[in-house]
Amino acid sequence: MRVELLTVGDELLLGDTINGNAAWLGRRLADHGVEVTRSVVVGDEPDVIVAAVESALDRADAVITTGGLGPTYDDVTRDALAKAAGVDLVRDPALERRLRERVARAGRELQPMALRMADVPEGARLLANSAGSAPGLRVELPGGVAYALPGVPFEMRTIMDEVVLPELAETAGLPSVARRTLRTARLWESVIATRLAEVEAMDGVKLAYLPDPAEVKIRITVAGRDAAERLAGVESRVRELLGPSVYGVEDESLGLVVHRLLLDRGETVATAESLTGGLIGAELTATPGSSGTYAGGMVTYATDLKRRLLGVPGELLAEHGAVHPDVAAGMAAGARDALGATYGLAVTGVAGPDPQDGRPVGTVYIGLAGPGGSLTVAGPKLPVPGTGPEIRAVIRRMTVVHALELLRRRLLGLDVADESGEARADREDRG
Amino acid sequence: MRVELLTVGDELLLGDTINGNAAWLGRRLADHGVEVTRSVVVGDEPDVIVAAVESALDRADAVITTGGLGPTYDDVTRDALAKAAGVDLVRDPALERRLRERVARAGRELQPMALRMADVPEGARLLANSAGSAPGLRVELPGGVAYALPGVPFEMRTIMDEVVLPELAETAGLPSVARRTLRTARLWESVIATRLAEVEAMDGVKLAYLPDPAEVKIRITVAGRDAAERLAGVESRVRELLGPSVYGVEDESLGLVVHRLLLDRGETVATAESLTGGLIGAELTATPGSSGTYAGGMVTYATDLKRRLLGVPGELLAEHGAVHPDVAAGMAAGARDALGATYGLAVTGVAGPDPQDGRPVGTVYIGLAGPGGSLTVAGPKLPVPGTGPEIRAVIRRMTVVHALELLRRRLLGLDVADESGEARADREDRG
Numbered sequence: 001m002r003v004e005l006l007t008v009g010d011e012l013l014l015g016d017t018i019n020g021n022a023a024w025l026g027r028r029l030a031d032h033g034v035e036v037t038r039s040v041v042v043g044d045e046p047d048v049i050v051a052a053v054e055s056a057l058d059r060a061d062a063v064i065t066t067g068g069l070g071p072t073y074d075d076v077t078r079d080a081l082a083k084a085a086g087v088d089l090v091r092d093p094a095l096e097r098r099l100r101e102r103v104a105r106a107g108r109e110l111q112p113m114a115l116r117m118a119d120v121p122e123g124a125r126l127l128a129n130s131a132g133s134a135p136g137l138r139v140e141l142p143g144g145v146a147y148a149l150p151g152v153p154f155e156m157r158t159i160m161d162e163v164v165l166p167e168l169a170e171t172a173g174l175p176s177v178a179r180r181t182l183r184t185a186r187l188w189e190s191v192i193a194t195r196l197a198e199v200e201a202m203d204g205v206k207l208a209y210l211p212d213p214a215e216v217k218i219r220i221t222v223a224g225r226d227a228a229e230r231l232a233g234v235e236s237r238v239r240e241l242l243g244p245s246v247y248g249v250e251d252e253s254l255g256l257v258v259h260r261l262l263l264d265r266g267e268t269v270a271t272a273e274s275l276t277g278g279l280i281g282a283e284l285t286a287t288p289g290s291s292g293t294y295a296g297g298m299v300t301y302a303t304d305l306k307r308r309l310l311g312v313p314g315e316l317l318a319e320h321g322a323v324h325p326d327v328a329a330g331m332a333a334g335a336r337d338a339l340g341a342t343y344g345l346a347v348t349g350v351a352g353p354d355p356q357d358g359r360p361v362g363t364v365y366i367g368l369a370g371p372g373g374s375l376t377v378a379g380p381k382l383p384v385p386g387t388g389p390e391i392r393a394v395i396r397r398m399t400v401v402h403a404l405e406l407l408r409r410r411l412l413g414l415d416v417a418d419e420s421g422e423a424r425a426d427r428e429d430r431g
Numbered sequence: 432m433r434v435e436l437l438t439v440g441d442e443l444l445l446g447d448t449i450n451g452n453a454a455w456l457g458r459r460l461a462d463h464g465v466e467v468t469r470s471v472v473v474g475d476e477p478d479v480i481v482a483a484v485e486s487a488l489d490r491a492d493a494v495i496t497t498g499g500l501g502p503t504y505d506d507v508t509r510d511a512l513a514k515a516a517g518v519d520l521v522r523d524p525a526l527e528r529r530l531r532e533r534v535a536r537a538g539r540e541l542q543p544m545a546l547r548m549a550d551v552p553e554g555a556r557l558l559a560n561s562a563g564s565a566p567g568l569r570v571e572l573p574g575g576v577a578y579a580l581p582g583v584p585f586e587m588r589t590i591m592d593e594v595v596l597p598e599l600a601e602t603a604g605l606p607s608v609a610r611r612t613l614r615t616a617r618l619w620e621s622v623i624a625t626r627l628a629e630v631e632a633m634d635g636v637k638l639a640y641l642p643d644p645a646e647v648k649i650r651i652t653v654a655g656r657d658a659a660e661r662l663a664g665v666e667s668r669v670r671e672l673l674g675p676s677v678y679g680v681e682d683e684s685l686g687l688v689v690h691r692l693l694l695d696r697g698e699t700v701a702t703a704e705s706l707t708g709g710l711i712g713a714e715l716t717a718t719p720g721s722s723g724t725y726a727g728g729m730v731t732y733a734t735d736l737k738r739r740l741l742g743v744p745g746e747l748l749a750e751h752g753a754v755h756p757d758v759a760a761g762m763a764a765g766a767r768d769a770l771g772a773t774y775g776l777a778v779t780g781v782a783g784p785d786p787q788d789g790r791p792v793g794t795v796y797i798g799l800a801g802p803g804g805s806l807t808v809a810g811p812k813l814p815v816p817g818t819g820p821e822i823r824a825v826i827r828r829m830t831v832v833h834a835l836e837l838l839r840r841r842l843l844g845l846d847v848a849d850e851s852g853e854a855r856a857d858r859e860d861r862g
Contacts, residue, residue: 009639013467015458016612016641016650019450022472027446036444038483039472041453052469072624073631074639111625152642154821181447193503194542200504208440208505210447211583219447271709271730277716278702278709281730285708288784288823296732296740299702299712305727305770339736353719390585392719 001171003029004056005039008049008067008077009151012041021066021156028160032169033177044068049080057143062168067151069134071114077148081139082121084146089119095126099133131158138164178227180235181210181219183248185405186380189216195241205234213394214382214401215254244414247405254404255283255290261411262293262342269407270339271297272310272331272346274322275364279400280345295341300331306348310334321357323348325377328367336369343410344369347403349382352391362395366403368410376416378406432602434460435487436470439480439498439508440582443472452497452587459591463600464608475499480511488574493599498582500565502545508579512570513552515577520550526557530564562589569595609658611666612641612650614679616836617811620647626672636665644825645813645832646685675845678836685835686714686721692842693724693773700838701770702728703741703762703777705753706795710831711776726772731762737779741765752788754779756808759798767800774841775800778834780813783822793826797834799841807847809837 005025011017019041026036037060042048049068056063068077082089096118103110117134120126127136127147132155137148147164149156184192189211193200196218200207204224210217220238222231239246248257262269271280277299284294298309303322306312312330320327328348336344349364350356362382369375380402382395409416436456442448450472457467468491473479480499487494499508513520527549534541548565551557558567558578563586568579578595580587615623620642624631627649631638635655641648651669653662670677679688693700702711708730715725729740734753737743743761751758759779767775780795781787793813800806811833813826840847 010637011639011641011650012454013457013470014461014610014639014650015454015456016639016648018454023443023446023449025446026444030445037474037479039444041470043468048468071621072640074637108619111621113624113628114621154825179445188539190502190542190545193544197544206441206505208442208445208447209503210442217447219442219445273709273712275716276713277721277725278704278712278728278730281704281709281732282707282713282827285706285730285732286824286827290708291732294708294732296736297709297730299709299716299728299730301712301716301722301725301727302770309727309769338740339733393717396713396717 001034001062001168002037002060003034003062003064003168004060005036006049006052006056006063006065007039007041007151008044008065009041010043010074012067013043021151021153024153024157025064025066025160028157028165029168030179032165034168044074044076046076046080046083049077050084053080053084053141053146054143057141057146060144062145062147064164065146065148066156069117069136069148069150070152071111071117071133073113075116078116078119078121078137081124081137081146081148084141085121085123085139087122090122092118092120092126095120095135102133127159127163129155129159130162131155135159136163177221177223178231179219179221180231181217181250182235182238182242182246183250183252184216184218184242184245185247185254185401185408186214187216187242187245192216192218192242196238199234199238199241202234204230212397214398244409244412247408253283253286254401254408256287258404258408258411259284259287259290259293261408263289265411267342267411268293268295269343269345270295270335270341272306272335272344272367273297273299274301274306274331274348275351276347276396276399276403277301279396280347280403283400283404295339297339298335306331306334310338321359323350323357323359323363323365325365325367325379328365329369329375329377330367332367332369333373333375342371343407345403345407347399349395349399351395351399361391364395364399364402366399366406368406370410376406376410378402378416432465432493432599433468433491434465434493434495434599435491436467437480437483437487437494437496438470438472438582439475439496440472441474441505443498444474452582452584455584455588456495456497456591459588459596460599461610463596465599475505475507477507477511477514480508481515484511484515484572484577485574488572488577491575493576493578495595496577496579497587500548500567500579500581501583502542502548502564504544506547509547509550509552509568512555512568512577512579515572516552516554516570518553521553523549523551523557526551526566533564558590558594560586560590561593562586566590567594608652608654609662610650610652611662612648612681613666613669613673613677614683615647615649615673615676616678616685616832617645618647618673618676623647623649623673627669630665630669630672633665635661643828645829645836675840675843678839684714684717685832685839687718689835689839689842690715690718690721690724692839694720696842698773698842699724699726700774700776701726701766701772703737703766703775703798704728704730705732705737705762705779706782707778707827707830707834708732710827711778711834714831714835726770728770729766737762737765741769752790754781754788754790754794754796756796756798756810759796760800760806760808761798763798763800764804764806773802774838776834776838778830780826780830782826782830792822795826795830795833797830797837799837801841807837807841809833809847
């Protein structure tokens with residue numbers, strides 16, 4: 001079954017909003033064996049939407065639209081679908097009543113323009129929206145079916161999961177495609193691609209590389225008979241070829257993986273952050289239940305706070321500045337002790353765009369203090385990606401990944417040095 | 432001048448990657464008076480790319496493609512453009528030499544498959560890529576011009592800014608459209624739209640609403656003669672109608688705005704975070720130079736750390752748990768004093784998906800301690816958006832916005848209560 005996506009909204013063409021809905025839909029549909037063959041964005045113009053719906057249904061069996069079902073003037077998807085179907089927009093009294101009740105329950109006033117959400121193309125089926133005001137719409141058209149969903153992400157996802165996906169999956173049948181995404185940290189994309197060349201060459205196997213700062217996700221797709229069994233064999237071989245750099249699968253973030261490892265061991269971690277400003281703590285606390293493994297942390301942004309709150313020696317800071325492996329080590333031990341955790345994980349470095357303390361942009365030191373006084377310090381040389389203001393965000397993100405990966409490898413007893421030699425473990429098990 | 436965007440990549444259709452490039456391109460082109468009329472995503476299939484390029488040039492003057500210029504097997508844009516132009520791919524010896532030199536300088540090995548990046552459709556012009564390996568391509572086709580750019584964001588942006596935009600802007604001429612984006616915090620989208628109804632009704636004025644958790648951006652577009660002057664008048668009226676909820680313009684984040692206000696006053700802030708885990712510190716440190724206004728913070732995730740590190744009374748925590756206005760107040764004063772800042776900003780609450788300490792999901796208390804012992808505590812009732820795992824991330828994000836907005840209003844001497852009455856200032860200037 002072939003489906004196209006049509007996202008409606010000027011703000012998407014103007015780049016004010018990134019198209020997260022299309023990404024989510026593509027993923028969800030693929031997981032249910034429905035192939036998305038094209039994804040189009042058009043503006044809030046009824047005639048353009050009509051033309052795009054019609055050409056989508058020339059090529060595919062169904063089109064899913066998002067956006068344009070709200071209460072404001074630029075919401076014109078209902079109008080466009082009525083036009084495409086050659087019918088009128090008709091007020092639905094039951095829907096109007098539900099809208100009025102919903103607004104009253106929330107203690108808010110009904111805006112008259114919001115009643116447009118009770119207009120429905122004649123003959124369309126309403127798709128119940130348990131998460132919001134406007135229902136979705138299912139409209140039969142000459143070339144196929146159009147499913148129109150709200151643009152608000154959690155409303156769209158709710159209607160998809162509860163109503164549309166079950167209907168599409170039923171029509172599509174069982175998938176003859178099996179997929180698996182492996183997540184790696186700290187390896188270069190081209191190094192991975194070279195190692196996996198033999199896998200790429202296998203019949204019916206497709207690899208896609210999805211890079212992020214310091215992380216590459218590899219999506220393995222196997223098509224054909226026995227796709228699921230063959231996928232298991234392919235995954236096995238990929239893991240063999242990539243070694244311990246594979247840290248998880250699918251949506252398992254590094255924070256989640258670290259949380260699970262600590263939980264299994266009944267251990268906790270505390271953080272001491274400088275350049276990352278709180279991003280490591282934020283990553284660790286994104287997982288529900290992380291209070292079982294994350295004690296808390298310090299953001300010692302000002303240099304003197306590293307001394308005052310974490311006990312890093314003042315002479316060390318005075319002589320070398322804040323960006324030094326011994327400072328990372330001191331911060332890590334200080335966090336572990338001050339917050340009473342099993343491990344202390346610390347980062348100090350230069351995020352850019354300017355150098356600091358005589359150190360170039362991308363210089364980062366990560367300290368990991370464990371039980372019994374053990375210490376590991378790594379100093380990945382983070383490459384400077386161009387010269388724009390994005391440097392700061394990219395280096396901060398890379399530092400979060402490198403820090404959590406160091407902890408993960410330590411917990412698993414793996415070699416902490418990077419395969420590419422980029423991360424050096426300067427110190428091990430120093431008392 | 433009308434331009435369409437064509438983003439190439441299976442990972443985009445499958446939802447593994449969100450289309451940040453198209454958003455950036457849309458924004459950049461709009462700022463230069465070039466209208467993006469459609470944005471399409473197709474997979475890594477040469478024939479599909481050819482068809483999409485051709486139909487784009489049926490409708491528009493130029494098409495900008497991103498993706499598919501890398502060194503791996505799924506990079507097929509060169510092949511597609513050669514096919515669309517009816518020419519062969521030809522090895523460019525100078526380009527091959529530069530590729531070899533570049534790789535050698537980085538101390539890495541040249542992967543043989545990377546040499547595909549030295550193949551060029553015959554007759555195409557290379558677009559210099561000062562930020563990466565593969566050049567962009569400019570290919571003349573029957574319906575117009577195709578600009579092919581790499582998918583790596585900073586490489587794509589570099590080539591656009593340095594080569595393509597100047598060329599397009601020259602062809603497009605001066606814009607007769609003026610735009611301005613205003614940023615608001617804590618107001619509901621439909622409340623804003625209702626207040627701005629008179630503006631919406633003005634000739635040649637278009638408003639777009641771009642909601643995020645707790646923030647709505649309003650893009651004002653004025654078209655026609657004297658667009659820039661008329662825009663100034665429209666912006667003025669919108670600010671009048673929305674009052675102090677407008678905190679900034681264009682890309683000015685709340686973190687940046689707060690940083691500037693503190694810098695002007697020679698003041699600093701320290702943070703004490705619980706449910707947000709470090710996100711407020713991360714937001715404040717995203718701005719270069721924030722070390723001048725952000726001292727640092729504590730992530731007191733475990734309840735007892737609120738007592739040990741911030742001095743929140745143990746009896747208070749024992750009686751009421753961690754989610755209480757007095758706890759927020761104590762954390763704020765504790766952070767201010769422990770880190771030696773002018774202000775202490777603290778948050779405690781329930782991010783979900785489960786209730787905590789007998790408090791429902793979305794209960795949040797924000798404490799702001801200032802000079803001379805002044806205290807403000809707000810308790811916005813954050814609405815629970817559905818029941819999925821997104822709750823946690825949305826509530827954390829909303830809390831960051833509400834906390835920074837409280838500080839901003841305090842610094843500006845504005846009323847800290849929300850217009851909608853959703854945020855209550857429970858306490859003011861308590862010694």
